[in-house]
Amino acid sequence: MTEATQATQGLATRNLLVELLVEELPPKSLKKLGESFAQGIAAGLKRQGLAREDAAATPFASPRRLAVHLTCVAAQAPDTSSLKKLMPVAVGLDENGQPTPALLKKLRSLCGDADPVPFLSQLKRAHDGKTETLFLDSVVKGATLAEGLQTALAGTLEKLPIARMMTYQLADGWNTINFVRPAHALVALHGKEVVDVSILGLTAGRETQGHRFEAMTSPLIVKDADSYEHQLQEEGAVIASFSHRRAEIERQLLAAARKEDLKLTRYDALLDEVAALVERPRVLTGEFETGFLDVPQECLILTMQANQKYFPLLDARGQLSHRFLIVSNIRPVDARSVIAGNERVLRSRLADAKFFFDQDRRKTLASRVEGLQRVVYHNKLGTQAERVERIWAIAQTIGLQLGGNELAARAGEAAMLAKADLLTDMVGEFPELQGIMGRYYAKHDGVAEEVADAIEDHYKPRFAGDELPRNAVGVCVALADKLETLVGLFGIGQIPTGDKDPFALRRHALGVIRILIEKEVPLALNILLEQTADIFGQRIKGSAETIAKTATETLEGFIYERLKHYFSAEAIEGQITGFGRSPNEDRSTFSPQQIDAVLALRPQLLNDVKKRLLAVRAFAALPEAESLAATNKRVGNILRKAEVDAGGEIDTDLLQTPAEQALHQALDRIIPEADAAFAAGDYTASLQALAALKVPVDQFFDTVMVNTEDAALRHNRLALLAQMQKIMNRIADISRLAL
Secondary structure (H helix, E strand, O other), rough: HHHHHHHHHHEEEEEEHHHHHEEOOHHHHHHHHHHHHHHHHHHHHHHOOOEEEOOOOOEEEOOEEEEEEEEEEEEEEEOOOEEEEEEEHHHHOOOOEEEHHHHHHHHHHHOOOOOOHHHHHEEEEEEEOEEEEEEEEEEEEEOHHHHHHHHHHHHHHHHHOOOOOOEEEEEOOOOEEOOOOOOEEEEEEEEEOOOOOOEEEEOEEEEEEEOOOOOOOOOOEOOOHHHHHHHHOOOOOOOOOOHHHHHHHHHHHHHHHHOOOOEOOOOOOHHHHHHHHOOOOOOEEOOOOOOHHOOOOHHHHHHHHOOOOOEEEEEEOEEEEEEEEEEOOOOOOOOOOHHHHHHHHHHHHHHHHHHHHHOOOOOOOOHHHHHHHHEEEOOOOOOOHHHHHHHHHHHHHHHHHHHHHHHHHHHHHHHHOOOOOHHHHHHHOOOOOOOOHHHHHHHHOOOOOHHHHHHHOOOOOOOOOOOOOOOOOOOHHEEEEEHHHHHHHHHOOOOOOOEEEEEEEHHHEEEEHHHHHHOOOOOEEEHHHHHHHHHHHHHHHOOOOOOHHHHHHHHHHHHHHHHHHOOOHHOOOOOOOOOOOOOOOOOOOOOOHHHHHHHOOOOOHHHHHHHHHHHHHHHOOOOOOOHHHHHHHHHHHHHHHHHOOOOOOOHHHHHHOOHHHHHHHHHHHHHHHEEEEEEOOOOHHHHHHHHHHHHHHHHHHHHHOOOOOOHHHHHHHHHHHHHHHHHHOOOOOOOHHOO
């Protein structure tokens, strides 16, 4: 808490209301804009000592306004003391204690060229840790609310998360403004008083506008800061709060669905968007002809949601009904004309969808594959047809390894058809339906169900928490599609940097990870990458320094970085950008050290990683773990610094001291036990067997000098340590657990 904010705690305060009235704001950004506007002004006033630290900021955001109500705001910030370091006493004062020219010059520069003599009484001496120093002790007058709000407004508008600015002229015809939308009015009320501020060519007042058609008064005169929300709702027919408006829409939607004995589809994102489009919501029920239900329901749902912002209704079996919900921005006494108008608009949309569906089925998917030769995928990676050939080859290779010739054939068939629906009218109109429509058209063509399912599933997982492919054919093609994308784009240097990831390669990498782990696919990552790179051949060899570096170093490291996040606590809570965990996934968490210990070895079987992590976590809970981890780290340092090869056989005749003999005997006893558990896949037992090494290891380092001058002894002792390190670091790099 700043000194100014502390002082504000004792001042008389009133509540503040700031509203910016604009033309219709972009709906997908409205919530974020409203929150940013409120937080920016609140933070700016608190920083200047004009608002108390515990002042509550309430954001308001409707299609035509951004506003904030802030409690506990003072008319003027308290004065604060300022102690400014000037110079060492020896430089600022002469031997008689009089100010030197250097000090006077410094004071004059700080005081606006005023006479510096009066400021000499404000000098203080203090030790700055090095020498005795002169400080100027002055009082800084607190900002008025008008000054502080002007600063806070300017800073807030500059930092609003605006994707694209509009440029418009003011009424004077001379001045140009850049903002998200043209602004028409500014309200700034401190209690009942108008605050004298201006921004975007507007001067603050108390006038605003309510609903375009249903407001009782226009303009609406805001009485004071605390009456704003109530007046807007009662006189202006506007629910100003985004969250209240959203909750009201949701309440009406659920009530309307219950009345029809139907249920809503997933609606969160659409609800956010609709709440940003209306100011006075009223939910109405419409319907369309049941004949349209012959079209796949995904098409109809997408048409209703994406184009018209309607809410489809499902029956108890999860099938689309012919009824839907409309969120109107007006509340007429008789809503029949509003409903009829929306039904008429939707009918034409659904007719288009039905036409596309009927037309698309006149050609088989297989007949469309040749047309992919005319579709460019990437100027350095060729056409979609070339891409399909690569996916086909990769899918067959994976299928052979997982299920032999039969699975390879099925995977190849699905891969060859996987991108054909890109040339259909339906996918041309609704790209979000790619894969989904491919499945419908494949089934219409008589393609085997598991192949048709794989056509849809090869895009999965598409988003956070999405399902994985439902069968082995889908797994092969989904892996092939993502590996082809990753290896190809990395191979031509399209590597994500910072926040930029235009080809969603992080999502593709996480898709590979989820499939390999959650579908328990026993294929080594490095082999998959090398096989994929080989299929590309010269297409990427000529673009990268070496094929090995592209496929197995840069990309492999990228995937392991994603894998680290996959197992982190943040990922398990679904916080990873663009990804989440499946609902039935074990939500056990692992520490960063445990994850680092396992991934330091770059285990190539990703379906094995979780088992390793569980083993490391169990080992870390043992009382001996901390000591053994520290010892392992010490051993690693010793072996790295050794000037001789530490490998090779151990000469038992050179084990001279009881401690090294005891360590060798312990290893002889423990290694077979750990090997057997490791071979059986019981990593926990394999690691826990190492606990018996603690005593002999401690005795070894207490009594044995490893780097003795005798070369034979030194080499033998290093070999003993190397043998111990090898058995300890087979499942994870245990040294990474050391604190």
